[in-house]
Amino acid sequence: MSKILEVQNLVKKFGDNYAIKNVSFSVNEGEVLAIIGSSGSGKSTVLRCINQLEKIDAGNIKICGDSMIKEIKTENKLPKKYDSKNKKVVYTDKETLNKMNLECGMVFQNFNLFPHLTVLENVTEAMIQVLKKSKDEADKEGTKILTRMGLEAKINQYPCNLSGGEQQRASIARTLAINPKIIFMDEPTSALDPELVGEVLKVVKQLASEKRTMVIVTHEIGFAREIADRVIFMSKGEIIEEGKPEEVIDNPKKERTKEFLQRYLK
Amino acid sequence: MDDFLNLLKILSEGLGTTLLIFILTLILGIPAGILVAIARNSKCKLVNLITKLYILIIRGTPMMLQIIFIYFAPYYLFNVTYDRFVAIIIAFVVNYAAYFAEIFRSGILSIPKGQKEAAFTLGFSKTQTFFRILLPQIVKRILPAMSNEVISLIKTTSLAQIIGITEIFALAQKQASYQFSILPLCVAGLMYLVLCTIITYAFNKAEKKYSYYTIT
Numbered sequence: 133m134s135k136i137l138e139v140q141n142l143v144k145k146f147g148d149n150y151a152i153k154n155v156s157f158s159v160n161e162g163e164v165l166a167i168i169g170s171s172g173s174g175k176s177t178v179l180r181c182i183n184q185l186e187k188i189d190a191g192n193i194k195i196c197g198d199s200m201i202k203e204i205k206t207e208n209k210l211p212k213k214y215d216s217k218n219k220k221v222v223y224t225d226k227e228t229l230n231k232m233n234l235e236c237g238m239v240f241q242n243f244n245l246f247p248h249l250t251v252l253e254n255v256t257e258a259m260i261q262v263l264k265k266s267k268d269e270a271d272k273e274g275t276k277i278l279t280r281m282g283l284e285a286k287i288n289q290y291p292c293n294l295s296g297g298e299q300q301r302a303s304i305a306r307t308l309a310i311n312p313k314i315i316f317m318d319e320p321t322s323a324l325d326p327e328l329v330g331e332v333l334k335v336v337k338q339l340a341s342e343k344r345t346m347v348i349v350t351h352e353i354g355f356a357r358e359i360a361d362r363v364i365f366m367s368k369g370e371i372i373e374e375g376k377p378e379e380v381i382d383n384p385k386k387e388r389t390k391e392f393l394q395r396y397l398k
Numbered sequence: 399m400d401d402f403l404n405l406l407k408i409l410s411e412g413l414g415t416t417l418l419i420f421i422l423t424l425i426l427g428i429p430a431g432i433l434v435a436i437a438r439n440s441k442c443k444l445v446n447l448i449t450k451l452y453i454l455i456i457r458g459t460p461m462m463l464q465i466i467f468i469y470f471a472p473y474y475l476f477n478v479t480y481d482r483f484v485a486i487i488i489a490f491v492v493n494y495a496a497y498f499a500e501i502f503r504s505g506i507l508s509i510p511k512g513q514k515e516a517a518f519t520l521g522f523s524k525t526q527t528f529f530r531i532l533l534p535q536i537v538k539r540i541l542p543a544m545s546n547e548v549i550s551l552i553k554t555t556s557l558a559q560i561i562g563i564t565e566i567f568a569l570a571q572k573q574a575s576y577q578f579s580i581l582p583l584c585v586a587g588l589m590y591l592v593l594c595t596i597i598t599y600a601f602n603k604a605e606k607k608y609s610y611y612t613i614t
């Protein structure tokens with residue numbers, strides 16, 4: 133099984149605050165990984181570092197074998213605790229970074245659809261501008277993806293006329309348009325009214341059944357147990373526990389995991 | 399009635415100058431405003447400080463003073479005189495660029511960070527992101543503020559007369575004292591009113607064009 137994503141000893145700080153302290157994990161092709169953890173534990177930051185929305189301070193991230201970090205320069209800035217070698221990272225060349233960026237898809241908590249474009253245009257814009265497909269081809273493919281998301285009736289609407297659930301499904305369709313090797317979702321249902329959560333979880337399940345490689349940050353513990361091949365529990369910027377859902381969610385070994393799950397399963 | 403038509407004819411001779419100041423200020427002032435807005439957002443502390451100071455001075459002093467300063471400063475300092483019309487265009491562009499810049503800047507800042515991030519993760523280049531994703535939204539957001547500023551501009555062109563430029567208002571004042579009548583001022587007022595109505599109409603049209611979606 134080939135590794136799509138490898139996160140190695142990732143460190144990220146905001147000022148003097150360590151949001152991520154030495155986190156490592158990997159994701160295999162076709163695997164669904166769920167990340168759970170309390171607020172502020174660094175789940176979003178991990179996804180943002182992988183998607184190049186934040187600069188990392190130490191470690192490395194590999195997508196399909198390509199390294200984000202080219203070289204590690206010696207510098208005496210980081211405290212020994214998190215990076216024993218006191219090194220500073222140097223990002224690889226722009227071309228590789230662009231390639232890695234396109235291999236990663238990102239679904240945001242609050243959708244971030246483009247309000248001035250129709251649902252179909254939201255999906256086709258990147259196909260046309262970035263992947264340089266023809267408009268006809270993009271329209272055809274975009275319609276197909278949106279149909280799979282159950283949005284065929286909405287393709288010519290603007291995002292402001294869609295319900296939250298429809299917007300999130302449209303944003304998932306937009307991510308699928310660039311055909312990424314791995315899709316990251318940051319709490320895809322947190323901004324939704326409870327009655328709309330189900331329809332989004334349904335399409336995520338559908339993607340999982342198609343063997344899409346995904347990393348999903350979620351507070352829906354039941355959903356994580358059902359869909360994930362593996363679960364990571366994070367707390368205060370560290371991975372506390374990692375394993376099959378039956379292990380981490382049903383029989384947690386660590387005290388902190390137990391505490392967290394008790395709060396969430398109530 | 400004859401009086402009215404006659405006055406309209408006389409004052410129309412200033413209309414060209416009024417419109418020329420108006421149009422040149424827009425054509426030169428909008429790109430200048432974009433540059434100032436970029437400088438205002440610059441990471442370089444010095445550029446940032448100079449831009450802030452420039453905007454502070456322009457917005458904090460009377461425009462009449464600025465016009466007189468720009469026209470007469472070279473004369474008092476170096477005994478150099480230059481074309482009045484060039485001076486008035488410089489004064490208007492320098493003044494309006496500052497106001498436009500603040501509008502553009504607030505427009506840029508009002509776009510949620512998530513728009514840029516979504517565009518980035520989809521692989522759009524910086525230029526594509528700006529022109530295809532951000533700019534249409536910025537334009538929609540700044541139209542009401544721009545409308546105010548452009549309407550104020552057409553009326554402010556009347557300040558050009560203080561360095562002796564013959565536009566509508568200068569002619570109206572001359573006729574008023576010459577004919578000892580208030581009518582020329584009323585006719586001038588009417589002309590400004592018509593111009594403002596046209597501008598308002600144009601902006602309403604533009605706002606309608608962008609009303610097919612709402613920004614949440």
Ligand SMILES: Nc1ncnc2c1ncn2[C@@H]1O[C@H](COP(=O)(O)OP(=O)(O)OP(=O)(O)O)[C@@H](O)[C@H]1O
Pocket residue numbers: 146150151169170171172173174175176177178
């Ligand atoms: N842009 C930022 N600037 C400063 N600190 C930040 C920034 N983004 C995140 N942090 C900090 O990093 C830590 C981890 O934040 P992160 O958003 O990754 O948590 P999270 O696990 O996603 O939480 P939540 O469940 O609330 O989304 C927090 O302490 C947060 O305050």
Ligand SMILES: [Mg+2]
Pocket residue numbers: 175176177318
């Ligand atoms: Mg988060």
